[in-house]
Amino acid sequence: MRFSVHPPITNASGPNSVTYAELERLARSDAGAVVTKSMTHCPRTGNPEPRLRERLHNNIGSLNSMGLPNLGYHEYAQIIPKLKEYKKPVIASIASARCSHNLAPIEQYREIALTMAHAGADLLELNLSCPNLEEVPISMDPQSVRQVLKAVMKEVKIPVGVKLSPYNNTPKLFEEIAQILLDFEIAYVATINSEPLTLDIDVKTKTKVIRPNEGYGGLGGPAVLPIALAEVHRFYKFFQKHNAQISVWGVGGILKAEDAIKHFLAGASVIQIGTLYLWEGPAAFAKLWAGIQEWLHANGYTCVEELVGTVRDL
């Protein structure tokens, strides 16, 4: 089930998308859709602070181990109808995490998905890849990916996308996951979630820059652009080869129009911004879209679709 977003830019689920005030700011911006923070069954305060270094040295990116702080899905069921008043698609991002209700992850995804569809979400983004929890991300286990998709797709009638980890070091796992996705009518794959298990050190204080998980967290921003491009391109080619109607949404390393153009050339039809949104706030959407349009015009294109997946081999 295809789903189009205009302009083809949204926030990446994560930065500043937890509360109604934050989500309303996104709804008022020039983003093509609003993506919520990944919601879980129980509300979560997340990992201990400091858990986010917004800017790493030389602006190479951001590092976080937030641990999915969010209001819990019941609260988002109240927020979503209010966001819909802004007349742009609302994408409910859903994750699972251990909580006192002891529900299995599959049950958590299923129940939240049903509730969000009922609340009026236009699309669901199943976040299978949070790198900052105690449990191994579901995206690393093909059978769990299949079970979650089966449980959710059986129940909901609205389009569903999945947010995945980078598989650049695990090509066999990439093949297995991509093959499973073919069995479901998903709308899109958002790739990549932040690069997991990365570390930075402050040389002045000689300490790690974040506290949780012994300082290891997910890297986003310019440093991950080549990793994201590779993942976008591999998924795009895989879906083309198998005639699958699954779009690729590019996430990772987009700071300026040229980075977005690279994502489109690699095969992304929509892009999401995380670190850029963290750094520049809601104004980032209009600025980026203006830059993309300028580039298209200067290079003889009339729309983004003409570019998607057209990168050439040397």
Ligand code: SIN
């Ligand atoms: C987090 O809350 O830890 C980040 C969410 C994610 O990367 O999936």
